[in-house]
Amino acid sequence: MIMKDFKPAHFSGRVDGTVAVITLTRPERKNPMTFESYAELLFTGRAMSADEGERWGFFNRLTSSEQLEADALAFAKRLAEGPNFAHMMTKTMLGQEWSISLEQAVEAEAQA
Numbered sequence: 773m774i775m776k777d778f779k780p781a782h783f784s785g786r787v788d789g790t791v792a793v794i795t796l797t798r799p800e801r802k803n804p805m806t807f808e809s810y811a812e813l814l815f816t817g818r819a820m821s822a823d824e825g826e827r828w829g830f831f832n833r834l835t836s837s838e839q840l841e842a843d844a845l846a847f848a849k850r851l852a853e854g855p856n857f858a859h860m861m862t863k864t865m866l867g868q869e870w871s872i873s874l875e876q877a878v879e880a881e882a883q884a
Contacts, residue, residue, distance in 0.1 A: 793844075
């Protein structure tokens with residue numbers, strides 16, 4: 773398939789300045805869940821309210837559906853305009869810390 777012919781079925785996308793905006797178009801499917809984060813929800817099958825999800829730390833903040841895209845875009849632009857080297861180092865360190873000891877992680881962070 774040639775990318776110019778690609779037409780996504782379950783999301784839409786556009787570019788706004790330096791930020792790519794991807795919108796999921798299947799709200800009935802919700803977002804993917806990981807076993808580690810959502811074990812209780814998976815075992816009980818219960819739904820979680822937005823307020824409870826924020827208290828559990830599943831998301832950073834709550835916003836209205838009308839304000840969601842504007843808030844998300846403002847946050848993404850702030851990240852894109854931010855200290856790119858520091859963001860890269862943070863992402864690198866998080867990726868490495870899954871497979872190194874605590875002592876190695878502390879040393880690597882000190883060097884970064």
